[in-house]
Amino acid sequence: MKTVIDTGNLPVDERFESWLDYMFQQVVAPMRVTCDDPGAFRGSIEAIELGAVHVSAVGASPCEAYRTSRMIRQSDPELFQLAFNLRGKTMITQERKCALSQPSDLVLYHTSRPHQIRTGRVRADLGEHATQGVMVVFPAKLLPLSPRKVERLTATSLPGREGVGALLTGFLTQLTASTHQYGTAESVRLGTILVDLITTVLAHHLDADTAVPPPTHQSLLLMRVYAFIEQHLTDPGLSPATIAAAHSVSTRTLHRLFQTQNATVAGWIHARRLECCRHDLSDPFLADRPIHAIAAQWGFPAAAHFTRAFTAAYGLAPRDYRHRHRPDRHTRSDAGEIPGAGIRTNL
Template sequence: MSTDDLPVAERFERWLEHVSRTVAPVRATCDDRARFRAVVDVMDLGAVHLSTQAVSACRGRRTAAMIRQSDPEMFHLLVNTYGHSAIEQNGRRAVLRPSDLVLYHTSRPFHFETGLNPTENSRGLMLTFPGTLLPIAHRKVEQLAATAFSGREGIGSLLSGFLLTLSRSTQSYGQADLGRLGTVLTDLITAFLAHQLDEVTTISEEAGRQSMLLRIYAYIQAHLADPALSPAGIAAAHHMSLRTLHRLFESEEDTVAGRIRAWRLDRCRRDLLDPALAGRPIRATALRWGFRDVTGFSRAFRATYGLNPKDYRQRHR
């Protein structure tokens, strides 16, 4: 998303709409709308999203009333890479210098400032992830909200450096790479937060379970196109019994087979919406993502999205 090609009078409002739609609803003001500029790029790393942001000076807030109306229940971890910015939440205010990190949550009111004077722009890297992704209790992670942490040394430097590397080479990664990088990043986030909470020794068992789940998810994403992908094959690839694999998924929303089917359907849906693939037959799309039975694919697609694949493609042209 970039405001550069928009009329000057629309830039700030369009950026605010983008933030409210993709992050959480907020209210914001800008003292110099005529010079306002924003550029935001997003990497989808599975359960984690990484956005690169450059924003002119502005300030805003998320109120309790907004939270009651809409709450994605997400954590945001910001690495401030240029300029100064600030976050207030839970009675604390963090003022960020370049390379500082700060955490906040969409379920609590917060106030933000990008650029601490009218002529200062700020740039940053924003991680967005659900609290359920972490093997640390939500209430404990919230204790870290609106606290500035250094990204110039120790594990903060490791995390911020990894994010900078990712953001500078976004075109170098394939879909399978993104899944694996999401797994690595989740482990880094966990290690960073655990370090701040001094809880490294108390999360190892749950962290191990989460880490294994994420590795399995990355494996599934990397092999979705293989029609032979199955729970038994996944278990064998990870040196565990089929029973252990199913037990690992007991706390997840889907079974192993259900997760494979859901991701395959989503990949097919994306291909059907891609103008560059408008000429590809629906049968070829189904086979491309591992469906052996095209009739079964059409039934599953309709059950999930409310239309058969042909009608879905035509509806969204």
């Protein structure tokens, strides 16, 4: 993700004013912001563009933002915004409905209608932003559900800890934690998957699964399969048959699902296991762990086979890769950390 604003890098007397300017001039749906203590305000936004879908990780001190009818008349991009709360409490009000969002909750609202967002306080001793969350912004026309039905769910807290809600919040958590740079085609595909997941979550709460287009059901099944594979990568019994059985589909259906991604089930598992090995070999905290032990943990019990597969995938033998990425070859950051250490991209 790319940092678009971080008031912590500005002089204290410029922080809140810079946040005001950004929220009113730079965002696609401008908002006014007020704050009880401008001098202590901190705010930051990191963002990534996924085709027509915009995703941002937002942290801010206690404040209040609002979008009025006049502002809508001046600029109405007709967007939906989905807020995923990570820390703190947020109150979102729209059309006489009010949602108090707790950590892991999801709240949908529309830029074409006046609304108000108020962030609350958390423990002062945390020394971090009062609230932290993820915001997804996408054109309303991308949502393949009845607008009248969707209105029933705006400014309503939706759970994100279990079921399809957990799939969506898990996807957003991994996406915003990743440092990977996506190409145009990858970004568009990720944006499509994200809208499909949002559609499925909303349809679930509307009890309208039959109204969801078949491609959306397919994307949801694929996300479930990906999540299952990630959870069982260390299981030597992981196979197309066990994956299909866990999702109540035939192996033929499973293989067809992966064909839509120009991949195979076995190939995906193989690639993900190699990526986990690559991550562990570059992790300074695992520098003393034998290479064969890392390989065996991730499903490569035969050392020679692992060496050939790893070299084919990354252009270096495992031992050479670890040597090139050992900690003392990196320049440490100001915080004394190795850039990128400990980060695993599961997308």
